[in-house]
Amino acid sequence: MIELRDVSKVYGQDGREVAALRDVSLRVAPGEVFGVLGQSGAGKSTLIRCINLLERPTTGEVRVDGRDMMALGPRELRLARQGIGMIFQHFNLFSSQTVASNIAYPLEVAGWPRERIRERVRELLELVGLADKALAYPARLSGGQKQRVGIARALAPRPRLLLSDEATSALDPETTRSVLGLLRDINRQLGLTILLITHQMEVVKDICDSVAVLERGRLVEQGKVVELLARPGTRLHELCYPPLAARDWRVSPGGRLVEVNFQGESATQPVVTTMARRFGVDANLLEGSLERVAGARMGRLLFELTGAPEAVEQALAFLQEQGLSPEERAHV
Numbered sequence: 070m071i072e073l074r075d076v077s078k079v080y081g082q083d084g085r086e087v088a089a090l091r092d093v094s095l096r097v098a099p100g101e102v103f104g105v106l107g108q109s110g111a112g113k114s115t116l117i118r119c120i121n122l123l124e125r126p127t128t129g130e131v132r133v134d135g136r137d138m139m140a141l142g143p144r145e146l147r148l149a150r151q152g153i154g155m156i157f158q159h160f161n162l163f164s165s166q167t168v169a170s171n172i173a174y175p176l177e178v179a180g181w182p183r184e185r186i187r188e189r190v191r192e193l194l195e196l197v198g199l200a201d202k203a204l205a206y207p208a209r210l211s212g213g214q215k216q217r218v219g220i221a222r223a224l225a226p227r228p229r230l231l232l233s234d235e236a237t238s239a240l241d242p243e244t245t246r247s248v249l250g251l252l253r254d255i256n257r258q259l260g261l262t263i264l265l266i267t268h269q270m271e272v273v274k275d276i277c278d279s280v281a282v283l284e285r286g287r288l289v290e291q292g293k294v295v296e297l298l299a300r301p302g303t304r305l306h307e308l309c310y311p312p313l314a315a316r317d318w319r320v321s322p323g324g325r326l327v328e329v330n331f332q333g334e335s336a337t338q339p340v341v342t343t344m345a346r347r348f349g350v351d352a353n354l355l356e357g358s359l360e361r362v363a364g365a366r367m368g369r370l371l372f373e374l375t376g377a378p379e380a381v382e383q384a385l386a387f388l389q390e391q392g393l394s395p396e397e398r399a400h401v
């Protein structure tokens with residue numbers, strides 16, 4: 070759906086050059102929710118704006134739906150952009166126009182007949198749960214409602230791709246969850262591909278299928294969220310989970326501190342209990358979490374393993390066989 074190849078963007082500023090993106094290559098598959106995670110200044114906004122060419126890359130290639138965006142003339146580019154919706158952190162609504170007029174705007178620009186616009190706006194208001202707000206002005210809406218209007222407006226011309234520029238950063242946690250839920254529903258119901266940029270790990274864990282981590286203009290990692298989170302040592306895992314063994318645990322002499330990461334089915338099975346029983350070892354649970362990431366169950370446990378040295382080795386091998394990648398932590 071989206072393919073970036075070696076995209077770099079250099080801004081000229083007061084006679085100085087700022088490299089906002091350096092050789093960024095990524096691929097977003099049709100129908101997925103793809104997140105780009107990065108801190109402030111990492112180059113996220115530049116990256117998302119390079120996709121619909123609001124910003125022109127200095128070098129590299131941008132393909133959307135197989136089309137070479139940088140080769141398009143102004144008219145073709147305008148048409149191509151109608152297939153790419155965008156939502157923003159600060160909603161960017163017209164304050165002097167009603168909710169319905171805001172949503173109708175891109176359809177008027179695209180020259181839709183009035184009757185079809187009316188019908189489409191009604192449909193969209195229904196979709197985003199604002200059927201009773203058609204005639205309200207944005208100032209009367211909550212942040213979450215404003216973003217719903219932004220989403221309806223972006224979806225109006227039936228785009229195949231939605232770009233989200235920190236769409237939930239200005240919202241409280243509960244509203245964030247409800248807006249992310251709406252985006253997930255739209256992704257599933259309409260098969261819409263979504264690329265979002267965010268500095269919030271929660272957003273990635275909540276709705277992204279895949280993620281790329283951007284640091285100082287470079288992509289340092291990309292892959293499936295569940296896979297990266299289940300593998301200690303990946304950047305995503307590091308960012309998401311502070312080291313468990315960084316505390317002063319009271320570990321008995323000869324005890325070994327072990328961390329395991331569970332994913333999917335194994336998260337629901339009592340693997341540690343089975344291990345303890347089968348090998349006659351003790352697993353003293355120190356810390357752990359179980360959560361849902363992109364619809365999959367993920368868990369993480371830190372425990373102290375004690376028993377006969379040989380049995381402990383066998384227990385560790387068993388965890389390895391079960392795909393739990395046990396990691397031994399140093400005692401602090």
Ligand SMILES: Nc1ncnc2c1ncn2[C@@H]1O[C@H](COP(=O)(O)OP(=O)(O)OP(=O)(O)O)[C@@H](O)[C@H]1O
Nearest residue numbers: 080082087089107108109110111112113114115116
């Ligand atoms: N129009 C511009 N002219 C000059 N430099 C720019 C311009 N836009 C961005 N930059 C610089 O490019 C770098 C990346 O900025 P960008 O806004 O893409 O990062 P970001 O990850 O979106 O940050 P934030 O989350 O704070 O918005 C920064 O060093 C920024 O100062």
